[in-house]
Amino acid sequence: MVRSEQKPLEEILGYLEGSKKVFLLGCDGCAQASGTGGWPQLKEMKEKLEQNGKEVTGMMVVDFLCQKALVASHLKPVEDQVMASDAVLVMTCGIGVQASAAMIKKPVIPGCNTVPLGGTRGEWRGSERCLECGDCVLYWTGGICPLTACSKGLLNGACGGASNGKCEVDRNKDCGWERIYQRLKEIGQLERLKKFIPPKAYNKMRPKGEILVSSLWALEQKD
Amino acid sequence: MGLREAFASGKFVVTAEVGPLKGTDTTEIKEVAHLLKGKVDGTNVTDQQSAVMRLGSMVTCYLLKQEGLDPILQVTCRDRNRLAIQSDLLSAYVLGIRNVLAITGDFPSLGDHPDAKAVYDLDSVQLVWTINRMNQGYDIAGNELQGKTDFFIGAVVTPITDTEAAMELQLIKMEKKIEAGARFFQTQAVYDVDAFAKFMKRAEKFGVPVLAGIIPLKSVGMARYMNKNVAGVFVPDHLIEEMQKAEKPAQKGLEIAARLIRDVKDLCQGVHIMAIGWERKVPEILELAGLA
Ligand code: SF4
Ligand code: SF4
Numbered sequence: 001m002v003r004s005e006q007k008p009l010e011e012i013l014g015y016l017e018g019s020k021k022v023f024l025l026g027c028d029g030c031a032q033a034s035g036t037g038g039w040p041q042l043k044e045m046k047e048k049l050e051q052n053g054k055e056v057t058g059m060m061v062v063d064f065l066c067q068k069a070l071v072a073s074h075l076k077p078v079e080d081q082v083m084a085s086d087a088v089l090v091m092t093c094g095i096g097v098q099a100s101a102a103m104i105k106k107p108v109i110p111g112c113n114t115v116p117l118g119g120t121r122g123e124w125r126g127s128e129r130c131l132e133c134g135d136c137v138l139y140w141t142g143g144i145c146p147l148t149a150c151s152k153g154l155l156n157g158a159c160g161g162a163s164n165g166k167c168e169v170d171r172n173k174d175c176g177w178e179r180i181y182q183r184l185k186e187i188g189q190l191e192r193l194k195k196f197i198p199p200k201a202y203n204k205m206r207p208k209g210e211i212l213v214s215s216l217w218a219l220e221q222k223d
Numbered sequence: 224m225g226l227r228e229a230f231a232s233g234k235f236v237v238t239a240e241v242g243p244l245k246g247t248d249t250t251e252i253k254e255v256a257h258l259l260k261g262k263v264d265g266t267n268v269t270d271q272q273s274a275v276m277r278l279g280s281m282v283t284c285y286l287l288k289q290e291g292l293d294p295i296l297q298v299t300c301r302d303r304n305r306l307a308i309q310s311d312l313l314s315a316y317v318l319g320i321r322n323v324l325a326i327t328g329d330f331p332s333l334g335d336h337p338d339a340k341a342v343y344d345l346d347s348v349q350l351v352w353t354i355n356r357m358n359q360g361y362d363i364a365g366n367e368l369q370g371k372t373d374f375f376i377g378a379v380v381t382p383i384t385d386t387e388a389a390m391e392l393q394l395i396k397m398e399k400k401i402e403a404g405a406r407f408f409q410t411q412a413v414y415d416v417d418a419f420a421k422f423m424k425r426a427e428k429f430g431v432p433v434l435a436g437i438i439p440l441k442s443v444g445m446a447r448y449m450n451k452n453v454a455g456v457f458v459p460d461h462l463i464e465e466m467q468k469a470e471k472p473a474q475k476g477l478e479i480a481a482r483l484i485r486d487v488k489d490l491c492q493g494v495h496i497m498a499i500g501w502e503r504k505v506p507e508i509l510e511l512a513g514l515a
Pocket of ligand 2: 150152157160
């Protein structure tokens with residue numbers, strides 16, 4: 001799930017300056033679950049915009065807005081309303097906004113901020129995170145990722161800023177390196193901490209061009 | 224005699240820390256340099272300490288050098304990527320700076336520009352390794368340098384921690400820093416001599432000199448503040464009481480600092496005095512400690 005938060009109304013109204021007619025777009029996936037862009041939030045937003053002198057030409061909730069083919073098919077029946085608008089306000093994560101912007105020939109306005117979850121998670125909700133660094137070091141760290149568990153992403157041990165096991169950057173978070181130490185101790189592998197990990201090849205974190213081309217989207221284009 | 228020679232001579236080494244101010248006024252730095260000249264073996268200059276934006280460490284080191292001190296350039300991993308760090312090291316060397324202290328660096332959110340992007344392209348062990356590599360004539364990528372550096376490399380260690388995991392992590396990292404090329408250590412502030420002695424028992428085997436950190440207490444409030452907010456600093460209750468009972472707490476703070484120096488004298492190879500705005504008092508502390 002991608003988590004989002006609604007932007008302050010003033011910011012949204014700022015983006016809509018000069019736009020009278022607005023179409024509202026939401027998503028029944030993550031945005032609905034985040035409480036930012038499901039039907040109830042769209043209805044609330046409609047009222048607020050009308051109180052501020054805007055005209056809402058229509059509303060649509062798509063599941064899921066990140067699927068561009070669905071964006072196109074859901075909007076087909078309301079195309080006139082969309083095209084009669086000055087702007088489309090999208091109340092979802094940044095992916096939904098980008099997918100909409102790619103499909104709609106109208107100015108698309110982000111209504112939400114996507115908030116960090118600390119890296120990629122599995123499909124099942126859990127605390128483990130991966131930054132997709134392209135060169136996994138988990139062997140050395142007992143299966144706890146130092147790039148996500150340590151706030152500074154240190155590779156060769158703790159910074160010394162922890163206090164009672166809590167991280168210097170966020171006292172509500174356990175120090176990743178103290179966790180790594182405990183884990184390695186449990187499995188009798190503390191020796192691994194002595195391994196020097198050289199400067200990381202951060203260019204491996206840049207995705208290759210072909211990865212950014214979704215294969216599903218390529219199929220959708222074919223019909 | 225510079226810092227490297229002081230260590231080689233086997234004397235009890237004394238270093239002091241200078242924190243540049245925010246702005247271009249360098250009057251105080253020059254005054255402090257004057258006071259410290261001939262009294263310390265090396266002078267650290269902090270690198271935007273506590274993630275607060277200030278005048279740079281390199282230029283301040285250069286000014287100290289001109290005043291006849293042997294500066295120690297503190298370099299953190301917080302603000303610069305590997306290109307900037309290596310380039311700065313070359314520049315510092317050209318300016319005559321010969322000692323470097325490698326540090327991770329406090330996270331930006333703790334300082335006065337909390338919105339800044341944190342870098343940490345290298346960590347402190349990798350930074351020590353990098354400096355050592357440059358001393359051998361190569362950059363991180365393996366390219367040969369036209370004119371290599373010859374830095375005396377230092378690193379830091381926190382000798383007293385609140386968890387055993389943190390202590391073990393400190394010792395393992397200390398060992399890694401030594402293997403990467405660290406030749407001396409400066410520690411976080413020490414107030415508990417017994418705890419420090421325990422640490423030295425475990426660190427002795429590394430055979431690398433350790434300078435115990437000394438921060439003179441200015442007030443009871445400062446002691447409490449550090450206990451609450453500064454990781455790795457633990458001021459014991461009996462010292463806080465001593466400060467409370469003192470007629471002149473500030474003077475008491477200097478006396479305690481001097482006493483701590485005398486107490487650690489047989490445990491380690493020197494002291495590093497971090498006066499935090501009280502640099503002018505360093506000569507007096509040294510006198511009280513019988514080191515002047
Ligand atoms: S080390 Fe790299 S690949 Fe492995 S979990 Fe962490 S970010 Fe992911
Ligand atoms: S306190 Fe621990 S988790 Fe936080 S930055 Fe330092 S080493 Fe990383």
